[in-house]
Amino acid sequence: MRPAPIAVALDAPDLETAAHWASLVTPHVSTVKVGLELYLRYGPEVIASIRGASGVQVFLDLKLHDIPNTVAGAAKAVARLRPAILTVHAGGGPAMISAAVEALPATQIAAVTVLTSLSEADLGRIGIAGPSEDAVRRLAVMAVGAGAQALVCSPREVATVRAEVGPDITLITPGVRPVGAASQDQARVATPEQALADGADLLVIGRPITGSADPGATAAGIAAALRRTLADSGRAL
Numbered sequence: 001m002r003p004a005p006i007a008v009a010l011d012a013p014d015l016e017t018a019a020h021w022a023s024l025v026t027p028h029v030s031t032v033k034v035g036l037e038l039y040l041r042y043g044p045e046v047i048a049s050i051r052g053a054s055g056v057q058v059f060l061d062l063k064l065h066d067i068p069n070t071v072a073g074a075a076k077a078v079a080r081l082r083p084a085i086l087t088v089h090a091g092g093g094p095a096m097i098s099a100a101v102e103a104l105p106a107t108q109i110a111a112v113t114v115l116t117s118l119s120e121a122d123l124g125r126i127g128i129a130g131p132s133e134d135a136v137r138r139l140a141v142m143a144v145g146a147g148a149q150a151l152v153c154s155p156r157e158v159a160t161v162r163a164e165v166g167p168d169i170t171l172i173t174p175g176v177r178p179v180g181a182a183s184q185d186q187a188r189v190a191t192p193e194q195a196l197a198d199g200a201d202l203l204v205i206g207r208p209i210t211g212s213a214d215p216g217a218t219a220a221g222i223a224a225a226l227r228r229t230l231a232d233s234g235r236a237l
């Protein structure tokens with residue numbers, strides 16, 4: 001059985017914990033995500049430690065956001081780590097996104113549209129004209145025009161973004177919460193089944209899996225639910 005399109009966010013305070021989570025979930029999921037917490041504590045070598053012998057796809061979530069020249073240099077600096085996906089903030093603008101795409105041709109550059117932790121009220125406070133769906137759509141179209149092959153948005157907007165950018169762009173959705181799970185600091189959330197049904201290609205899920213009593217079993221359970229969703233819609237993994 002092919003692993004489910006889930007990227008487990010390994011947001012752990014230490015490498016041992018992250019590697020343990022990775023070993024528990026990799027039989028069930030396609031991808032693990034290394035973010036700022038692990039990368040800044042352990043440096044680039046953390047990628048090899050996490051990838052290990054499993055061959056799991058590694059998503060490097062650094063959310064780069066700087067002038068084009070600096071982002072191009074940063075992207076080249078991580079090329080040797082061979083991440084499958086690298087995030088940049090769409091708000092950095094088209095030249096910055098293009099610079100990342102050109103600097104790292106073997107990696108999918110994913111442009112983060114509007115952070116899933118931001119509510120409609122937060123958007124107003126930072127001066128972004130809402131509603132969030134419109135802001136996400138504007139940023140998505142701009143990022144794809146600049147060469148991004150992947151986009152990060154909340155599952156609430158994924159159907160709109162899919163309709164706008166077509167089938168060839170990889171849509172990645174954090175802000176995923178199984179029924180009954182707490183939202184925590186996420187503002188725009190939906191269930192894994194809904195995110196997939198609405199067109200997401202890869203679901204980023206952290207604490208609902210890693211904070212559970214048995215991360216392997218939780219990942220397997222969500223993977224099974226996604227398989228049922230795909231089967232119901234005539235798709236397969």
Ligand SMILES: O=C(O)c1cc(=O)[nH]c(=O)n1[C@@H]1O[C@H](COP(=O)(O)O)[C@@H](O)[C@H]1O
Nearest residue numbers: 009035061114115116152174204205206207
């Ligand atoms: O780029 C991301 O992965 C990301 C973008 C976004 O808008 N929201 C968001 O939550 N994320 C990441 O997705 C993960 C979500 O983790 P949980 O809230 O624990 O499921 C975290 O590692 C975040 O850094």
